[in-house]
Amino acid sequence: MNSSGIPGGRAPGLIIVAAILALIIIVAIAFSVGRYPIAVGDLLRVIWAWLGGAAHGLDPTIETVVLQIRGPRVIAALLVGASLAAAGAAYQNLFRNPLVSPDILGVSAGAAVGAVLGIFLSLGIVAIQSMALAGGLAAVALVYVVARAVRGHDPLLVLVLAGVVLGSLLGAFVALMKYLADPYNQLPAITFWLLGSLASVDPRDLWIAGPLMLAGLLPLWLLRWRINVLSLDDEEARALGVATVRIRVAVIVGATLMTSAAVAISGVIGWIGLVIPHFARLLTGPDFSRLLPVSVLLGAGFLVAVDTLARSIANIEVPLGVLTAFIGTPLFLWQLATARRSWQ
Amino acid sequence: MSLAATNLGFGYRDRRVGSGVTLELAPGEVLCLLGPNGSGKTTLFKTLLGLLPPQDGTVLIDGRDARTLPRDAIARQISYVPQAHGAFFPYTVRELVLMGRTAHLGLFAAPSARDHAAAMAAIERMGIAHLADTIYTQVSGGECQLALIARALAQEARVVIMDEPTANLDFGNQVRVLERIRTLAGEGIGVLLSTHDPDHAFLCADRAAMLHEGRLMACGTPTEVMTAVNLRQLYGVEIAVTAVALTQGGTRNVCLPLGIAR
Numbered sequence: 318m319n320s321s322g323i324p325g326g327r328a329p330g331l332i333i334v335a336a337i338l339a340l341i342i343i344v345a346i347a348f349s350v351g352r353y354p355i356a357v358g359d360l361l362r363v364i365w366a367w368l369g370g371a372a373h374g375l376d377p378t379i380e381t382v383v384l385q386i387r388g389p390r391v392i393a394a395l396l397v398g399a400s401l402a403a404a405g406a407a408y409q410n411l412f413r414n415p416l417v418s419p420d421i422l423g424v425s426a427g428a429a430v431g432a433v434l435g436i437f438l439s440l441g442i443v444a445i446q447s448m449a450l451a452g453g454l455a456a457v458a459l460v461y462v463v464a465r466a467v468r469g470h471d472p473l474l475v476l477v478l479a480g481v482v483l484g485s486l487l488g489a490f491v492a493l494m495k496y497l498a499d500p501y502n503q504l505p506a507i508t509f510w511l512l513g514s515l516a517s518v519d520p521r522d523l524w525i526a527g528p529l530m531l532a533g534l535l536p537l538w539l540l541r542w543r544i545n546v547l548s549l550d551d552e553e554a555r556a557l558g559v560a561t562v563r564i565r566v567a568v569i570v571g572a573t574l575m576t577s578a579a580v581a582i583s584g585v586i587g588w589i590g591l592v593i594p595h596f597a598r599l600l601t602g603p604d605f606s607r608l609l610p611v612s613v614l615l616g617a618g619f620l621v622a623v624d625t626l627a628r629s630i631a632n633i634e635v636p637l638g639v640l641t642a643f644i645g646t647p648l649f650l651w652q653l654a655t656a657r658r659s660w661q
Numbered sequence: 662m663s664l665a666a667t668n669l670g671f672g673y674r675d676r677r678v679g680s681g682v683t684l685e686l687a688p689g690e691v692l693c694l695l696g697p698n699g700s701g702k703t704t705l706f707k708t709l710l711g712l713l714p715p716q717d718g719t720v721l722i723d724g725r726d727a728r729t730l731p732r733d734a735i736a737r738q739i740s741y742v743p744q745a746h747g748a749f750f751p752y753t754v755r756e757l758v759l760m761g762r763t764a765h766l767g768l769f770a771a772p773s774a775r776d777h778a779a780a781m782a783a784i785e786r787m788g789i790a791h792l793a794d795t796i797y798t799q800v801s802g803g804e805c806q807l808a809l810i811a812r813a814l815a816q817e818a819r820v821v822i823m824d825e826p827t828a829n830l831d832f833g834n835q836v837r838v839l840e841r842i843r844t845l846a847g848e849g850i851g852v853l854l855s856t857h858d859p860d861h862a863f864l865c866a867d868r869a870a871m872l873h874e875g876r877l878m879a880c881g882t883p884t885e886v887m888t889a890v891n892l893r894q895l896y897g898v899e900i901a902v903t904a905v906a907l908t909q910g911g912t913r914n915v916c917l918p919l920g921i922a923r
Contacts, residue, residue, distance in 0.1 A: 413749040469674050539769040546760050548750055552712045553743055557816070558736030558764030603750035606771050 329607040332600050336614035343618045347391050347625040353382050385520075393518040393526075393582060394624040395617040398589055400530045400579040402616020404572035405590030406597065406608050407537050410548040411568050412473055415598070419576040419590035422480040422569065426487035427456020428580040429511060433494045436506045445510075446522065446581045450529075453577030456487060461569065472562075473551070512636030513586035515624050526578040533574030534613075536567045541606040544568060548603070586637050588645030589616055595652060663687055663723065664709060664739065664820050664851065670717030671701065671708035671875075677716060678704040679875025686820060686851045691842060693862040693883070694855040696872035697896055702855040705872065706822050709853070711735045736764035740813035742823040745805040748798055754808045755793045758784055761815030783814035787841065803834030810841065821845065823854040827861065839865040859900070859916040862887055871895050884914065892916060 348360050362373040363383045373380065404419035412421065420426070431452020435445035460483050464476040491511070498504045537544065543564045546554045554561050576590070593616045594608065601607040620637075623644060627635045664686040672678035679701040686692050696702045707713045709720055711727040720727040722738050740761070748757065761783070762776040772780070784793050787807040792800055797808060806826055813821050826842070827835040835858075842852050842865050856862070862869040862883045869887055870880040873895055879886045892900040899919040904912040 410750070415750075542763065542766060542771045543768070545756075546763050549748065549760070550743070550746070552707065553741070555712055555732055556710055556736060556739075556741035556743075557760055557812075558733035560732045598750070602756075603752055604756055 329601055329611070332607075332611055333614065336611055336618070340614055340618040340621075343621050343625075344391055344395070347394070347621045348383060348387050350625055350629050351382075351387065352629075353378070355379055355382060389518050389520045389523060390515050390624065390628075391621055392523055393515050394621040396523065396527055396530055397515070397579040397583045397586065398593075398620025399613040399617040400533070400575035401586065401589040401620075402593035402597070402612040403534055403537060403609060404576045404579075405616075406594035406605070406612040407544065407568050407572045408590075409594050410544050410603075410605055410608075411565060411572075412477065413548050415595060416591070417477075418587070419572060420484070420587070421477060422460045422573070423456040423484040423487060424453040424573050424576045425580055425585050426484040426491070427459075428453035428577055429491050429585060430456070430487045430494075432510050432581075432584070433491050433498075433507050436503055436510065437494050437498055439503070442517070442519070446525075449581040450577045453580055454573060456483060457569065457573040457577075459483060461566075509636070510584045511638070513584035513638035513641075514627075514634060514636060515583055516628070516634050518582055522582045526582045529578035530575045533571040533576075533578070536571040537609060540564055540567055541609060545603075545605045548605075583637065586620070586641055588641040588649075589620060592645045592649050592652075593619055595649070599652070663721075664853070665721045666709060666718065667721070668718035669705070669708060669715055669720065671704050671713060672716055673704075673713070677875070679872070680717060682718075682872075682875075682877050684709075684870065684877065684880070686853050688819060688851050689846050689849045690867045691846045691852045691854070691865055693866035693869045694853065694872055695857075695859055695862060695869065695895065696855070700872045701875045702872055703824055706741070706824055706853070706855070710739055710741050710822060733764040736816060736818070738818055739820045739822060740816040740818040742806075742809045742813045742821060742826055744824050744828055745802050745809060751796045751798055753794050754784065754789065754797050754800065754804075754811075755780060757797045757808055758812045758815050761812035764816060779817070780811075780815045783811040784808075786814060787811040788837075802829045803831060803837075806830060806834070806838060807841075810838070814845075819849070820851045820853070823852065825855050825857065827856055827858065835861075859887060859892060863914045863916075887914065887916065 345357055345360065349355050349357060359375055359379055360383060362375060363380050365371065366373040367384060401419055408417045408419055408421055409415050428449040429452070431448035431450070432445050435448040440448070460476065460479045463483070464472065464479040467475045495504060495507055498507055543559050546557055546559045547561060547564055551561055594612045597608050597612040597615050601611050623640050624637060627637050627640050666682055666684045669682040670677065670680040671682070682705060694702055704713065708715055711720065711730070714728065722730060722735060727735060759772050759776060759780040762772050762779060766772065766776070781793065784790055787810055789804055789807050789811065792804055792808070797805065800808065810826065826838050830838065839861060842854065846852055866883050868881060869883045871878040871886060871891060878895060879891050887902055889900055889902050892902065901917045901919050902914055903917065905915050906912050
């Protein structure tokens with residue numbers, strides 16, 4: 318049965334259609350706006366030609382801007398925004414806490430150590446991204462192993478504590494490398510990476526990060542019902558037939574894969590994983606099978622919009638991490654103050 | 662389907678709570694477990710449900726050792742009604758009850774039309790259909806308890822374990838819950854419940870058991886078990902058990918505390 322057929326249901330079909338429409342509009346604006354404005358008609362003709370249709374017959378500069386410059390960047394923003402929001406939604410259910418973000422188990426801190434080490438060693442961009450990816454995965458794996466070794470406490474609490482402790486240790490490591498880095502070449506690069514940006518995204522990055530993100534999303538979607546039940550008390554979920562430890566591992570692996578891949582190509586971008594699932598939950602209610610797709614759509618749209626602002630509101634690029642905080646904080650506070658509570 | 666514990670020792674990793682508990686629950690039987698605070702009722706229930714590993718002895722579910730059964734197989738046989746509590750996210754009563762279907766769903770499946778129908782039927786049986794689309798965390802304590810029982814019904818298990826299902830309920834809701842427990846037993850479901858009100862054993866139980874400091878002090882029919890001597894030993898206060906003639910005819914046993922001076 319389609320859940321929209323339930324009397325009193327929260328019309329998820331309508332919400333998803335509206336979110337998709339909004340996303341299309343935001344993407345069209347993102348392609349059009351910039352130092353080289355492009356009319357929507359020209360944009361459609363270029364895309365049509367790229368898809369194998371009739372030649373567009375426009376200035377080749379337009380094609381370059383659409384396909385080489387803005388295209389990869391918009392797609393990267395879609396992927397990163399969707400990944401961070403999906404991982405955040407999954408973690409909020411897993412930890413039964415709406416104030417949890419994808420960073421909770423140290424994935425961003427680990428990725429930062431990897432990337433900063435790569436910059437410090439003057440490696441190439443691909444190596445830096447790979448080290449960020451590996452750093453994020455390794456940090457979460459370490460947190461999980463440490464938490465498993467500590468017995469006799471609430472497993473979720475230990476997991477969060479291990480994540481916080483290891484995260485601050487890794488933060489100290491990043492600080493040490495910033496202190497030791499060459500202040501003229503390496504330090505600006507490190508600072509820039511830590512603030513988050515999609516300016517240097519290369520189409521080849523997307524062919525690696527995209528599949529990793531989809532691979533991470535897959536278990537979250539497949540296990541959507543079990544993830545719902547997991548948001549109850551642990552013993553209650555087990556009494557209802559959920560193998561909580563295994564499902565939790567699958568969720569952590571999926572969310573970590575998505576977040577690591579996102580952080581590897583964009584640097585550290587906060588707020589999306591915290592704020593977007595909140596808004597999605599307001600629209601859909603807590604049911605994860607509706608929350609996940611709406612979080613993905615809103616996260617993708619939000620980051621495309623923010624990234625468009627980042628490259629167009631000033632003569633210089635505004636770092637994404639800064640802009641998401643400037644926009645996310647008032648949105649979050651406004652939501653806290655006015656909206657009906659989406660948690661207890 | 663039956664639930665049997667043999668010489669069960671139970672507790673947590675570093676703390677033993679009880680031992681030597683031998684208990685059996687037959688289909689269609691209501692067994693009422695009494696015991697003071699901290700006597701180990703909840704720990705015993707969690708061990709019977711396979712949520713805690715037994716420290717000694719065995720739990721047999723339909724003749725099979727609970728330790729060898731996967732979680733969803735246990736959940737299809739035994740459902741659990743925890744004490745009424747808040748949820749972390751604002752699910753509707755319908756969504757909460759639907760979670761009772763989890764053990765019948767494939768790992769990657771979401772509830773089907775059949776599951777929605779089963780959940781709604783369970784909600785109707787508990788008489789809370791008007792609350793189906795209300796946020797679970799906004800209903801009263803009694804309605805919350807009925808929703809949790811509906812979830813256990815949707816689970817379609819043959820045994821239901823209820824941890825103090827009447828705690829925090831007003832008098833009317835207590836009676837309603839006890840009535841529904843009898844209805845379930847009439848349908849062949851075995852019910853094991855704990856309560857702090859000894860009268861409930863007389864009202865709804867086929868058998869009563871007393872858990873005292875982690876050991877089964879007495880087990881049998883309510884009239885055998887619920888004696889003034891046993892109740893004094895269990896609770897440490899003077900209690901009279903007396904038969905009351907009902908104006909409608911017949912008699913009922915009730916427990917009355919004697920120590921209150923006035």
